Amino acid sequence: MNALDLTPLYRNSVGFDRFASLLNNALTTDSATGYPPYNIEVLDEGKYAITLAVAGFKQGELDINVDRGLLSVRGEKEKSSDSKYLHRGIANRTFERKFNLADYIEVRGAELEDGLLTISLEKEVPETLRPKKIEISKS
Template sequence: MMKTIDLTPLYRNSIGFDRFANLLDNAFRAESAAAGYPPYNIESLEDNKYAITLAVAGFKQEELNINVERGVLTIRGEKEKVEGKNYLHQGIANRTFERKFNLADYIEVTGADLENGLLKINLLKVIPETMKPKSISINSSSASTIEHKEEIVA
């Protein structure tokens, strides 16, 4: 069952969030399609540093691919086929997967580490100087009005 959300009221008070509805819609679809494999954590390390950790037990570094394109981080795992194994029970999921994460503006992937079956992807939020908060001074219009009146009197 597909859920839809009407975000029209939000558009009246916001500017530049045109793709917000698409992000939400894609998130709902991705969660149902991914079925939770591989499991992952998202953590905030510091003010502008984050990490995504995926449990990729059994995958080698060569079998994993990390790609960022148009604000979407994609992690793919392609397991090499092993011939000649006769499992009585196979509980370890060694299947091909693809996990996608929508990155906010100014989030950059700074690196990735694979250790003990955990793939950790490091993220950093780099806000450009032009986007940082700044104080705007208010000019007084009364001074310019007084100067203008003095010119007329003379």
């Protein structure tokens, strides 16, 4: 696949370097692995949830990190060689899923229930960046 040339974007704009790198990463990332499956849900204005199907994973085998706008969810099963299987259809492998978070998206918490890991997100724009009305004074 050919790399996308984003030079015109850089010539006519300022501050979109993160957007350009996100776009470039999205086009070059190998998304062949679909494990574990997940949903991204809009709950309310500015509130979101990411739900991952992590059947068989215990709370201590899951790790969630946020670093500079990148949410990373990792699962690592404890090694178990005691079992002998005739058929093994339930995935039991290590995984790592990464999600790029938009500006001002904060992780509010995570919950593991019935094999589903739900991560709550909320968009919180700082007061200084919210629109405000400026009153015109009389001279």
